[in-house]
Amino acid sequence: MKNLRYLLIGTYFGLVLTKSEVVTWHKIRAMFYFREPDLYLIIGSAVVVGALCVLWIRRAKPRTPFGETVAIEPAPMHRGLFFGGFLFGLGWFITGTCPGPIYAQLGGGEFFAVFTLFGALIGAYAYAWLQPRLPD
Amino acid sequence: MQFLLNPWPWWVSGPLIGLTVGLLLVLGGHNLGVSSSFRNLCAIVLPKSRLPYLARYDLKANGWKLIFVAGIVLGSLIAVRFLSADPVEFLPAHYHSASGALKLIGGGFLVGFGTRWARGCTSGHAIMGLSNLQLSSLYATLSFFAGGLAAAGIALLLQGAAS
Numbered sequence: 001m002k003n004l005r006y007l008l009i010g011t012y013f014g015l016v017l018t019k020s021e022v023v024t025w026h027k028i029r030a031m032f033y034f035r036e037p038d039l040y041l042i043i044g045s046a047v048v049v050g051a052l053c054v055l056w057i058r059r060a061k062p063r064t065p066f067g068e069t070v071a072i073e074p075a076p077m078h079r080g081l082f083f084g085g086f087l088f089g090l091g092w093f094i095t096g097t098c099p100g101p102i103y104a105q106l107g108g109g110e111f112f113a114v115f116t117l118f119g120a121l122i123g124a125y126a127y128a129w130l131q132p133r134l135p136d
Numbered sequence: 137m138q139f140l141l142n143p144w145p146w147w148v149s150g151p152l153i154g155l156t157v158g159l160l161l162v163l164g165g166h167n168l169g170v171s172s173s174f175r176n177l178c179a180i181v182l183p184k185s186r187l188p189y190l191a192r193y194d195l196k197a198n199g200w201k202l203i204f205v206a207g208i209v210l211g212s213l214i215a216v217r218f219l220s221a222d223p224v225e226f227l228p229a230h231y232h233s234a235s236g237a238l239k240l241i242g243g244g245f246l247v248g249f250g251t252r253w254a255r256g257c258t259s260g261h262a263i264m265g266l267s268n269l270q271l272s273s274l275y276a277t278l279s280f281f282a283g284g285l286a287a288a289g290i291a292l293l294l295q296g297a298a299s
Binding site for chain 1: 206261265292
């Protein structure tokens with residue numbers, strides 16, 4: 001039961017991602033070529049609603065249905081934000097897919113997303129291997 | 137009913153995506169993020185790895201992430217099977233080839249490597265981090281777009297050179 005909630009929230013997220021079409025290659029290309037504003041508006045409005053959620057949680061300090069405290073984690077500053085972020089951006093353009101949509105594509109029956117996921121896992125492993133030698 | 141079966145407009149889907157931040161925090165007690173699931177998967181596939189990044193990863197505490205991404209798979213399946221009038225074209229036809237597969241593996245490598253180095257992706261930094269007004273997440277998001285726009289520029293130049 002405790003874990004079922006993550007399946008349900010993930011299901012909600014996957015459903016909305018696919019219905020918004022942010023999981024499609026052509027939407028990502030349209031964003032990077034400035035052909036349509038949709039993706040910018042989707043991210044922008046998502047952040048507005050997300051920020052309202054965070055604001056309310058900070059004020060109301062709710063607990064989860066299982067009594068756990070709700071901790072909003074800070075994102076520390078480090079150099080990888082820039083280096084890694086840039087590399088991810090390149091991959092985002094090439095594959096037309098970011099991590100959430102990889103899973104959404106798999107669920108939607110896009111078999112070739114297996115290759116994207118495979119590449120991503122090799123990439124994550126390469127990071128694990130190189131991490132001690134990379135700037136943090 | 138018909139409007140449900142069409143692609144949802146940005147003013148519906150954007151706020152609903154943002155709501156995931158609140159749902160996951162209030163119901164699950166966790167911060168939205170997807171790319172860390174790659175770390176889970178690597179640690180599971182290579183349980184004997186001595187690389188600190190994998191060996192020191194607490195799979196139990198982070199287990200919810202895999203359940204969450206399994207949900208994404210299921211949710212998208214439901215969207216395509218029961219909530220779409222037309223088939224969703226995830227990747228264009230020309231990606232369904234050997235060269236397309238190579239592009240996806242190479243691009244996927246950058247996605248996996250880059251998001252782990254940046255410690256977050258579009259979900260964790262652009263949505264969760266920006267919702268939490270984190271300056272670091274703003275830098276990350278700008279870096280994502282710098283990379284994507286640089287690739288777009290290179291692609292346009294190559295097309296121009298080819299034509």
